Amino acid sequence: MAFNLLVLACLAYVIFLFLVAFWVEDRAATGRTGWLRSPLVYTLSLSVYCTAWTFYGAVGYAARSGLEFLTIYLGPTLVFVGWWWILRKLVRIGRKHRITSIADLISSRYGKSNLLGVIVTLICVVAATPYIALQLQSVTLSFGAFVATGPADGPLPDSQATGVWVAGGLALFTILFGTRNLDANEQHPGVVTAIAVEAVVKLVALLAVGIFVVWGLAGGPLDVIERVNSSTIADWDLMPSRWAGLMFLSAAAVICLPRMFQVLVVENSDERHLATASWAFPLYLFAMSLFVVPIAVIGLERLPAGANPDLFVLTLPLSEGREGLAMLAFLGGFSSATSMVIVAAIALATMVSNHIVMPIVLAVLPKKAVAGDLRRIVLLARRVSIGAVLGMGYAYYALSGGSAALAAIGLISFVGAAQMLPALLGGIFWRGATRSGAALGLSVGFAVWAYTLFLPSFGEGAVIPVHVFTEGPFGLDWMRPRALFGVEGMDPLIHSAFWSLILNAGAFFLVSVLSFPGPVERVQGAAFVNIFDAEGAGPTGWSRGQAEPEALLIMAQRILGDDEALRFFSKSAEKQGKAGFLPDPTPDFIADLERRLSGSVGAATAHAMISQLAGRAAVSVEDLMAVASESAQIMEYSARLEAQQEELSRTARQLREANEKLTQLSVQKDAFLSQISHELRTPMTSIRAFSEIMMEGDMPPEMIARQARIINEEAIRLTRLLDDLLDLSVLENGTVQLNLELANLQGIIDRSLASSSHTRPERIFTIHRDLPSEGLYIRTDPDRLAQVFINLISNSRKYCDSANPELKIVVRHKGGRVTVDFIDNGSGIPKDKQALIFEKFARLTDQTRAGGAGLGLAICREIMANLGGTITYLPGQGGAAFRVTLPLRLEKPALA
Amino acid sequence: MKRPRAPLFLPRRSYRARRMRDAARLLPVAGLFLFFLPMLWAPATTEARDTAPDGIYLFLVWAGLIVIAALMARGLSDPAGDESLGPEDQD
Numbered sequence: 001m002a003f004n005l006l007v008l009a010c011l012a013y014v015i016f017l018f019l020v021a022f023w024v025e026d027r028a029a030t031g032r033t034g035w036l037r038s039p040l041v042y043t044l045s046l047s048v049y050c051t052a053w054t055f056y057g058a059v060g061y062a063a064r065s066g067l068e069f070l071t072i073y074l075g076p077t078l079v080f081v082g083w084w085w086i087l088r089k090l091v092r093i094g095r096k097h098r099i100t101s102i103a104d105l106i107s108s109r110y111g112k113s114n115l116l117g118v119i120v121t122l123i124c125v126v127a128a129t130p131y132i133a134l135q136l137q138s139v140t141l142s143f144g145a146f147v148a149t150g151p152a153d154g155p156l157p158d159s160q161a162t163g164v165w166v167a168g169g170l171a172l173f174t175i176l177f178g179t180r181n182l183d184a185n186e187q188h189p190g191v192v193t194a195i196a197v198e199a200v201v202k203l204v205a206l207l208a209v210g211i212f213v214v215w216g217l218a219g220g221p222l223d224v225i226e227r228v229n230s231s232t233i234a235d236w237d238l239m240p241s242r243w244a245g246l247m248f249l250s251a252a253a254v255i256c257l258p259r260m261f262q263v264l265v266v267e268n269s270d271e272r273h274l275a276t277a278s279w280a281f282p283l284y285l286f287a288m289s290l291f292v293v294p295i296a297v298i299g300l301e302r303l304p305a306g307a308n309p310d311l312f313v314l315t316l317p318l319s320e321g322r323e324g325l326a327m328l329a330f331l332g333g334f335s336s337a338t339s340m341v342i343v344a345a346i347a348l349a350t351m352v353s354n355h356i357v358m359p360i361v362l363a364v365l366p367k368k369a370v371a372g373d374l375r376r377i378v379l380l381a382r383r384v385s386i387g388a389v390l391g392m393g394y395a396y397y398a399l400s401g402g403s404a405a406l407a408a409i410g411l412i413s414f415v416g417a418a419q420m421l422p423a424l425l426g427g428i429f430w431r432g433a434t435r436s437g438a439a440l441g442l443s444v445g446f447a448v449w450a451y452t453l454f455l456p457s458f459g460e461g462a463v464i465p466v467h468v469f470t471e472g473p474f475g476l477d478w479m480r481p482r483a484l485f486g487v488e489g490m491d492p493l494i495h496s497a498f499w500s501l502i503l504n505a506g507a508f509f510l511v512s513v514l515s516f517p518g519p520v521e522r523v524q525g526a527a528f529v530n531i532f533d534a535e536g537a538g539p540t541g542w543s544r545g546q547a548e549p550e551a552l553l554i555m556a557q558r559i560l561g562d563d564e565a566l567r568f569f570s571k572s573a574e575k576q577g578k579a580g581f582l583p584d585p586t587p588d589f590i591a592d593l594e595r596r597l598s599g600s601v602g603a604a605t606a607h608a609m610i611s612q613l614a615g616r617a618a619v620s621v622e623d624l625m626a627v628a629s630e631s632a633q634i635m636e637y638s639a640r641l642e643a644q645q646e647e648l649s650r651t652a653r654q655l656r657e658a659n660e661k662l663t664q665l666s667v668q669k670d671a672f673l674s675q676i677s678h679e680l681r682t683p684m685t686s687i688r689a690f691s692e693i694m695m696e697g698d699m700p701p702e703m704i705a706r707q708a709r710i711i712n713e714e715a716i717r718l719t720r721l722l723d724d725l726l727d728l729s730v731l732e733n734g735t736v737q738l739n740l741e742l743a744n745l746q747g748i749i750d751r752s753l754a755s756s757s758h759t760r761p762e763r764i765f766t767i768h769r770d771l772p773s774e775g776l777y778i779r780t781d782p783d784r785l786a787q788v789f790i791n792l793i794s795n796s797r798k799y800c801d802s803a804n805p806e807l808k809i810v811v812r813h814k815g816g817r818v819t820v821d822f823i824d825n826g827s828g829i830p831k832d833k834q835a836l837i838f839e840k841f842a843r844l845t846d847q848t849r850a851g852g853a854g855l856g857l858a859i860c861r862e863i864m865a866n867l868g869g870t871i872t873y874l875p876g877q878g879g880a881a882f883r884v885t886l887p888l889r890l891e892k893p894a895l896a
Numbered sequence: 897m898k899r900p901r902a903p904l905f906l907p908r909r910s911y912r913a914r915r916m917r918d919a920a921r922l923l924p925v926a927g928l929f930l931f932f933l934p935m936l937w938a939p940a941t942t943e944a945r946d947t948a949p950d951g952i953y954l955f956l957v958w959a960g961l962i963v964i965a966a967l968m969a970r971g972l973s974d975p976a977g978d979e980s981l982g983p984e985d986q987d
Contacts, residue, residue: 067951074931077958081965082924084917084972225948234947240935247931275972279965286958293951 003147006330013331014173014338020197021177021190028189037189037269039276044196045263046281047203049076049254050288051131051340052138053410055202055333058289060310062296066236071243072410073289075250077282083274086255087264089428091274093531094265098599102261102420103351108603109427109528110435111521117355117604119442120420124258124351125389126446126454127416128344132393133400134409135337136163138310142333145311146318146326167394170341171387178346179382191342192267198335203287205332209313210291212325213298217316224294231297245494249411252418259340262347341393345386352388353381354602362608374558378601400458408493412457415497419445422505426512431525433508436515441508445500452481453496549582551613556593559600568596672840675854679721683714724855728840731862736784738866740890743782745818746774749809752789759794768808776813779889784863788871791856792822792882799880800826816888821874823881834873916971923964930957 054072061069079086090105099105103124107117140162177191218224228234254260268274299312303319314333317325361377422441426433455463464481472479478486484499517525549569556565566581572592573583583589590610597606690707693699730736753767796807802825810821829837840858857871864871869886906914934950 066947067954070951070954074954074958077961078924078927078931081927081961082921084920085924225952228948228951236947238934238950243935244932247928275969278969279962282958282962282965286955286962290955 003143006143006146009327009331010334013334014169017194017197017338018173018176021194024193025177025190039270039273039280041193041196042263042268042270042273043277043280043284044199045192045267046260046277047199047284047288048195048259048263048339048343049257050199050202050285050336051410052135052333052337053131054288055206055336056138056142056310056313057410058292059296059299059312060308062233062292063300063309063312066233066238067293068236068238068242068246069292070289071246072250073285075247075252076254077285078247079251079254080278080281083278086425086428087274087278088271089531090255090265091268091271093428093528095268095271096531097527097603098595100266100354100599100602101347101351102256102258102424103355104598104602104604105261105265106420106423106427106438107355108598109524110423110433110438111518111524112604112607113435113439113521114355114359114604114608116423116435116439116442117351117602118359119439119446120423121348121351121355123416123419123442123446125348125392126450127413127419128258128348128389129392129396130400130409130454130457131413132341132344132390133397134413135341136166136393136397139163139166139334139337141308141311142314142330145308145314146330163394163397166337167390170338170345171390173338174342174345174349174386174390175383178342178349178386179379187267187269188346191346192263195263195339195343198339199284201335202332202339203284205328205335206288206291206313208325209317209329210295212317212322213291214294217298217302217320218294224297227301228293228297231300233293233297233300239491241494242491245491245497246411249414249418249497252421253414256417256420256424257414258347258351258417259343262343262350266347341390345389348389349382349385350602352385353378354605357381357385358601358605359608362605374555375561378559408457411493412453415453415493415500416446416449418497419449419500419504422501422508426508427525428528428531430512431522431529432512433525434512434515434517435521437508437510437512440511441504441506444507445504448484448500448503449496452484452499453493456481456492548613549585552585552590552593552610553582555609555613556597559597568593668839675840676725680718683718683721687711687714687718721855724859728855728859728862731859731866734866736866738781738784738890740779740781742777742779743785745776745778745811745820746771748782748786749774749789749811749820752786752793755786756790756793756797759797763797763805765797765800766804766806768806770810773811773813774809776811776818776888778818778886779891780867780886781890784867785886788860788863788884789820789822791860792884795856796822796824796826796880800824802826802879813888817869818886818888820884820886821877821881822884823874823877823879825879828875828878828880829873831875834875837873838871913971916968920968920972923961923968927957927961 058069058072061072093099094105097105097108099108103117103120106120107113110116143162177194178188214221214224218227255264295312295316296309299307299309299316303312303315307315314326314329317323317329358378358381361381419442422445423433423438427438451464456469460466460469469481471477478484482488482492482495483490484495487495487499490498553565553569556568559565560568569583570581572589573580576583576586576589578584594603594606594610597609600606601609690711694704694707749769793807797805800807804825806825808821808823810823812819812821838857838861840855860871864884864886867886868890869884871882871884874881874883905911931954934954
């Protein structure tokens with residue numbers, strides 16, 4: 001095929017992409033994004049992971065090392081399928097903090113440190129350069145392959161010249177669409193859509209070639225399986241170290257590669273798209289890898305022995321005379337290469353301008369940075385950076401001669417990108433990660449990578465002298481680039497990845513643990529790690545009133561553009577309740593502005609620029625404490641509320657109980673009054689009746705004497721009742737005078753038995769006692785205690801209904817307390833009455849009224865309370881049983 | 897001082913969402929295990945030419961992961977039962 005025709009096809013394709021990008025930008029500008037911001041476009045744009053290395057290289061890789069090429073896609077699959085671990089957090093952080101690049105993320109996390117921004121930018125640029133060179137190389141190789149098979153109708157193109165043209169064309173496209181404007185979010189809908197279109201092209205192309213190979217050249221899937229097993233590919237041996245290592249590297253790369261970070265995090269317009277991409281992107285990779293082995297096998301079979309397997313995708317259709325298919329394959333490869341270069345160039349240019357050029361501008365021309373037209377400077381910096389990045393890629397390509405296999409270059413780049421993994425993951429999952437740790441880890445990892453992998457990749461003797469490879473630098477044997485610390489026999493790639501990442505992570509961890517983060521770092525660390533918890537922005541440290549709103553507006557206009565800045569300012573003013581365009585420079589507003597600006601120029605630069613106007617932002621330890629104590633206060637406040645509420649409900653419960661008690665007391669009092677009037681009235685009635693009879697006179701003297709005796713008895717009963725009542729009231733008020741002395745319990749019981757024997761003396765009681773156990777000296781009021789005992793024994797005598805009444809008195813002494821049980825063998829007290837018997841005027845029956853008013857047990861209870869003891873009814877003893885418990889030594893009146 | 901606690905038990909819907917997240921976290925681990933399996937049987941210097949079966953096995957596992965991830969993606973992107981119930985690690 002003619003070279004010119006090929007160039008024409010490329011041009012047409014590029015123009016088509018231009019139109020797509022232009023149309024999308026146009027729609028985006030008027031806000032009609034619609035499906036352009038769909039999960040589908042997002043997923044397809046992620047396909048920048050599949051570069052020309054995938055498109056061409058995977059087949060070559062499979063031809064050389066069998067299924068090992070799959071690791072490059074299995075790693076990302078695991079990362080995406082496990083998006084809930086890392087990607088979700090990264091995207092949330094990226095959107096919330098308006099992250100512009102991976103360098104911005106790391107710099108922002110570690111206290112908006114520009115040093116880290118510079119280190120990361122350098123690593124990215126160095127690691128990406130060979131990769132860009134690889135893309136240029138693949139395009140020129142594919143040009144060459146195409147032209148070599150066609151009729152020689154002109155001179156063969158110079159591959160160097162082709163490289164120049166491709167690099168130049170790509171730079172132009174990237175500059176046109178990547179730096180058209182400084183977006184608020186650093187998003188490029190036009191470019192992203194163009195990338196998505198390219199993703200479709202390369203997928204369709206590869207699938208077309210694959211289908212042609214499987215069903216056109218081979219006899220279907222089963223035949224292909226047969227051929228795979230009989231081809232040389234089947235000889236490959238799986239090396240566990242490479243299998244695992246490459247899977248890890250590719251998983252790291254899909255997160256850390258600047259271009260992946262750009263499409264994954266920076267260009268993400270909706271977090272929910274990630275959920276779709278979590279399966280759709282692995283599906284894309286799956287489709288891209290499906291036909292790799294068949295193509296490689298058939299290519300090895302059909303093409304001459306010396307053919308470059310990296311170009312099978314192209315040369316196989318060509319050799320079969322399918323020029324159309326070959327053209328599609330060519331465009332697919334071209335798409336792969338261009339999409340990668342464009343996105344990588346944009347990502348790298350953003351980093352270079354934000355972290356290297358802008359800080360220099362700010363340092364050299366502080367006045368101009370604030371007052372001058374900063375947008376132009378930023379855009380210029382980006383454009384120059386894009387040119388420089390592509391220039392470096394081309395230079396690498398030209399210098400290295402483009403001889404190495406594609407896969408090798410790609411993997412070198414992967415290991416370089418993976419150096420950012422410890423700082424990145426540590427930054428978003430571990431609050432203890434510090435700037436010094438990240439800086440040292442990154443530097444160490446970068447240095448080890450460069451020494452063991454990157455520089456040796458130029459060839460022995462090219463950069464590192466040959467003798468270093470064999471003997472080590474300065475004769476230090478353990479420093480040999482391919483055998484660090486004397487570890488030999490490892491695969492060079494795995495060797496480098498292993499040592500660089502181990503040393504990187506080790507330094508990162510160790511220094512982080514040993515160093516102490518600055519205040520801004522701690523704020524940012526907390527904000528990043530706890531991105532899902534806190535909605536607050538944390539302390540900003542901007543002091544109030546130092547910045548002139550007008551100066552801020554001018555500066556914002558320089559970066560965001562006039563309209564955008566005015567809109568932002570008026571919205572902020574509105575939020576503060578002010579009319580017009582100038583909000584008060586409150587710390588909140590300035591922090592908002594900083595976030596907004598950082599979306600355009602990166603966190604570190606935005607921070608530095610605002611510092612020039614608003615004075616140094618000083619997040620002091622006091623600020624941190626303030627925030628901490630603020631939330632602590634809130635927590636304390638709510639805890640206090642909770643405690644108060646608990647207390648209130650407790651009080652309410654107590655009040656309710658007290659109320660119930662009062663009601664009961666009132667009822668009791670009424671009952672008491674009616675009882676007492678009844679008790680007083682009965683003897684009074686008989687006294688009155690008999691005295692009236694006596695007043696009549698005219699009666700025999702013996703009758704008078706009898707009636708006078710009744711009157712006397714009733715009067716005595718009244719007196720006793722009144723005595724009891726008086727006694728009870730004294731006891732209840734606690735005003736009783738106790739005569740404490742040491743007394744023998746046995747004596748008290750003896751006395752009580754003797755005194756109570758007058759009650760129903762006609763009954764013969766058998767008394768069971770255990771005299772030794774009664775030999776206790778107790779300190780109490782013996783008279784009062786005897787009163788209780790007498791009452792109990794009398795009750796027993798009165799109410800025990802057994803034919804052969806018995807009374808058992810059991811004394812126990814345990815732990816400073818003495819219990820005396822009085823147990824008779826009567827029928828006892830029914831269960832439902834047991835609660836009542838200690839109440840006043842409680843009488844169970846009227847059967848044996850022996851002058852008691854029903855106050856006896858109530859008085860006993862009060863006496864025992866005064867003596868520091870209790871009296872209770874003991875159920876289940878085979879009769880009425882009362883237990884008196886009292887202290888062995890009553891020290892003082894229990895109720896003072 | 898007593899911290900206001902997150903609820904100890906969740907309604908059925910949030911409970912499902914959380915278990916779904918657990919599954920989403922476990923999926924890559926399971927995938928890693930299955931992808932590493934060939935290391936156990938392939939390095940043995942068997943004479944059997946097992947490249948094609950190995951490849952088919954890997955593609956099958958891969959497809960399985962994609963299907964499971966696709967089935968779970970809908971439930972996971974559902975904003976209901978969100979993190980408002982506290983940090984997601986304390987289930």
